[in-house]
Amino acid sequence: MSDLQSMPILQAPVAEGAKDQHMVVNMGPQHPATHGVLRLVLEIDGEIVVRLYPEIGYLHTGIEKTCEAKFYQQVVPLTDRVNYLDPLSNNLCYCLAVEKLLGLEAPPKAQWLRVLLAELSRLNSHLIWLGTHAMDIGALTVFLYTFREREEILRIFEGLAGQRMMTSYFRIGGLLMEPPLDFFDRVQAFIHMLPEKIDEYSNLLTGNPIFRGRLKGVGFLSAADAVALGVTGPPMRASGVDFDLRRDMPYSGYEKFQFHVPIATEGDCWARYEVRLVEMRESIKIIQQALDGMPQGPIKADAPKIVLPDREKMKTQMEALIHHFKIVTDGFAVPAGEVYQGIEAGHGQTGYYVVSDGTAKPYRVHMRYPSFATLQALETMCKGRLLADVVAVIGSIDIVLGEIDR
Amino acid sequence: MTEAIKNSLEGKAAVLEGLPEHPAVRAILGWNPGALVDAKFDRGELTLTIAAEEIHAAAVAVQAAGYNFFEDMTAVDWFPSSPRFQLSYHILSHSYKEYIRLRVLVDGPDAAVETMTTVWPAANYYEREVFDLFGIRFGGHPNLRRILMPDDWEGHPLRKDYPVEGYR
Numbered sequence: 001m002s003d004l005q006s007m008p009i010l011q012a013p014v015a016e017g018a019k020d021q022h023m024v025v026n027m028g029p030q031h032p033a034t035h036g037v038l039r040l041v042l043e044i045d046g047e048i049v050v051r052l053y054p055e056i057g058y059l060h061t062g063i064e065k066t067c068e069a070k071f072y073q074q075v076v077p078l079t080d081r082v083n084y085l086d087p088l089s090n091n092l093c094y095c096l097a098v099e100k101l102l103g104l105e106a107p108p109k110a111q112w113l114r115v116l117l118a119e120l121s122r123l124n125s126h127l128i129w130l131g132t133h134a135m136d137i138g139a140l141t142v143f144l145y146t147f148r149e150r151e152e153i154l155r156i157f158e159g160l161a162g163q164r165m166m167t168s169y170f171r172i173g174g175l176l177m178e179p180p181l182d183f184f185d186r187v188q189a190f191i192h193m194l195p196e197k198i199d200e201y202s203n204l205l206t207g208n209p210i211f212r213g214r215l216k217g218v219g220f221l222s223a224a225d226a227v228a229l230g231v232t233g234p235p236m237r238a239s240g241v242d243f244d245l246r247r248d249m250p251y252s253g254y255e256k257f258q259f260h261v262p263i264a265t266e267g268d269c270w271a272r273y274e275v276r277l278v279e280m281r282e283s284i285k286i287i288q289q290a291l292d293g294m295p296q297g298p299i300k301a302d303a304p305k306i307v308l309p310d311r312e313k314m315k316t317q318m319e320a321l322i323h324h325f326k327i328v329t330d331g332f333a334v335p336a337g338e339v340y341q342g343i344e345a346g347h348g349q350t351g352y353y354v355v356s357d358g359t360a361k362p363y364r365v366h367m368r369y370p371s372f373a374t375l376q377a378l379e380t381m382c383k384g385r386l387l388a389d390v391v392a393v394i395g396s397i398d399i400v401l402g403e404i405d406r
Numbered sequence: 407m408t409e410a411i412k413n414s415l416e417g418k419a420a421v422l423e424g425l426p427e428h429p430a431v432r433a434i435l436g437w438n439p440g441a442l443v444d445a446k447f448d449r450g451e452l453t454l455t456i457a458a459e460e461i462h463a464a465a466v467a468v469q470a471a472g473y474n475f476f477e478d479m480t481a482v483d484w485f486p487s488s489p490r491f492q493l494s495y496h497i498l499s500h501s502y503k504e505y506i507r508l509r510v511l512v513d514g515p516d517a518a519v520e521t522m523t524t525v526w527p528a529a530n531y532y533e534r535e536v537f538d539l540f541g542i543r544f545g546g547h548p549n550l551r552r553i554l555m556p557d558d559w560e561g562h563p564l565r566k567d568y569p570v571e572g573y574r
Contacts (some may be wrong), residue, residue: 057554064539065563069570100449227500230476230528241500248503339449340496340505342477351478353494368478368496376531405554 021045025387029058033136036401040378040390047386052379058404067365071331072098073172073308075365080166082367083403085128085136088121091170095250096364097341097352098172099271102336104303108295110174111253116187116290117160117169118252118343119283123194124153125398128278133273133395137214142204149197152185152190159183173307174300188291191284198280205273215269216250219381219393222267229380230373231347235397236277238264245344252343256293258287268397276282276398289383306332331360347371349396369403416449421445421452428452429499430506433471443511455509462520464508465495469525473497473506476526479533481540485566489513491542495522518543539564567570 028039028065037058043051065077065084079090092114100107106114122360131146154164159180161167168328169176204360221231244261246254262278264271300307308327309320326332336358342351348370355364381393415424425431427446433456434442441460456464475498482492491563495508512519521544522529534553536556541562544550554557561568 056554057556060554062563065570103449180565227475228527230526243500245480248500337448338453338482338494338507339477340494340507342496342498342505349477351496353478353480355482364482365482366478366480372531373528376528 001303004267004389022050028389034394035132035399038394038399038401042390048390049382049385049387051060051391052382052390054375055403056375056404059401061406064365064367066071067362069361071360072334072362073327073336075362076171077166080168081402082406083345083347083350083369083400084165085400086125086346087120087165087167088117088169089343089350091168092118092252093341093343093345093350093352095170095172096343097339097354098334100339100341101337101354102306103277104173104301104306106174106301107298108253109297110299112290112294113179114252115254115257119235119290120153120156120187122283123280124150125224126276127153128400129276133398134211136395137211139205139208139211142201145197145201149194156183156186156190156227157222159186163337170208171300171307173303174298178299184291184294185321191287194284195281198277202277204290212270214392215273215396216387217268217387219269219396220267221377221381222277225377226267231348231377232370232373233346234275235272235374235377236348237262238275239267240265244347245342249342251341257289259286267286269392272396288373333358335361338371342368345370347400347403349367369406371397371399372396372404375399375404376385414446416446417443418445421447427450427518428455429471429502430468430473433467437463437467438475451505453507453509455511458510458512458519459510460511462522462525465522465525467504468497468508472501473499475500476522476528477505479522479529479536481542481565482534483540483566491517491540493519493542512542516543518545520545521547523547538562541565
């Protein structure tokens with residue numbers, strides 16, 4: 001890498017042979033196509049992008065520092081705020097990491113519900129991606145349709161946890177409480193309805209010459225570049241790298257589900273679009289399997305010093321009341337050690353690195369979020385292309401600034 | 407407690423004896439056994455502690471052994487003990503389908519290690535983040551600037567001696 005390429009654009013001299021026709025353009029942080037507060041500094045030659053430099057940190061809230069001051073169970077609601085479009089995946093990853101530290105395993109019903117909800121959460125994330133991506137390209141209609149379906153997911157979440165977006169439904173060692181009585185019927189009705197809606201989006205977009213023209217061949221990323229730059233999830237699989245943590249390193253009982261991992265080899269925005277559409281259909285299959293095979297039993301692990309007792313027990317049994325009081329006021333001590341737990345979230349591989357020093361508060365929580373790494377590949381994908389293509393590429397990598405800045 | 411915690415291997419000798427066929431262990435032994443300071447197998451995760459000045463060469467060795475994907479990298483501040491900082495690199499192998507953790511201990515107010523960007527370009531943002539939030543420097547990094555905090559920020563927020571309310 002030459003010195004020139006590595007320097008921030010605003011401070012660097014213009015590229016070799018540029019004369020004076022190169023222009024530096026600032027895009028964002030308040031730009032509707034940057035999905036939040038991404039700021040890009042672009043050096044352009046006419047309309048061709050010569051260099052691109054992302055400036056991030058506008059949403060930095062120091063969540064990792066905040067985690068160090070909380071009890072283990074108090075970190076769960078914080079994780080929702082990081083990737084707010086795929087909230088339950090964050091919960092899942094954190095809970096699995098702490099359960100690994102504790103040597104605790106959630107009971108089968110909790111694991112199956114976790115898989116079901118993580119897939120529902122993935123659908124939520126992909127629906128928002130499809131709507132906003134199509135809107136960036138200029139197809140406004142799809143946005144209204146996908147948000148209509150997303151509304152149903154949010155209603156299911158609301159019935160489940162009382163919250164629409166920041167559900168915080170998972171707990172260390174299980175789940176918050178039993179799902180409401182109509183939960184399974186609503187999920188069944190939703191996934192029964194969704195495949196034809198996906199056909200509807202596909203009818204609107206796949207044959208649309210403008211949409212095709214804006215995505216085909218745009219934002220190419222080779223398989224080698226994807227691996228080298230840390231790109232994960234659908235963008236990596238659209239570049240032809242066949243790897244999915246759900247299938248290859250199963251967690252939370254994913255090994256019991258049959259599903260297909262879609263791969264494309266073109267590596268452009270169109271391939272990412274196609275991979276995600278197939279992923280949505282596969283998620284529906286996983287949810288159907290989870291509904292059909294849902295085991296019976298408790299939803300919380302049998303660990304009274306770690307898992308909060310049921311409200312009913314707390315009010316009738318002295319031990320349960322004592323445990324409740326101890327967990328809420330003192331937390332629970334976690335054996336010293338360090339673990340890294342990776343899961344496949346909607347955007348790619350999410351990972352939590354939790355270090356314990358044997359007390360009731362995590363010594364260090366580090367969050368690995370896919371968009372942070374994928375952003376590094378943005379320059380590779382946009383270089384030499386038109387300025388308008390940057391918008392298509394940002395949409396196609398499905399960026400969430402909350403998880404980049406944390 | 408589950409099996410994973412019982413089956414932990416503590417210390418270099420125990421890991422070399424217990425996991426002699428592990429590809430990452432073999433790669434490090436084949437390259438330079440002296441650089442392996444410590445090792446641990448705990449909760450199903452292998453941690454290899456490498457001497458700070460050898461980390462770049464160790465990364466080249468494990469990459470050649472099939473650990474192709476740089477997943478994550480961060481630091482832990484063990485203030486006030488010494489050595490103060492621990493760097494944890496989480497490397498994924500797409501072929502073996504497992505993670506390993508490379509661990510480096512560094513110390514001092516101007517702690518520094520060699521950059522990983524020449525082995526895995528993905529390390530770029532992660533090293534900037536560690537520099538920003540912990541103040542550890544990476545020699546040879548192409549653009550070692552603050553990434554999350556403003557450019558004129560003073561201090562490194564994730565250090566343990568950094569007050570939660572900020573400096574007053």
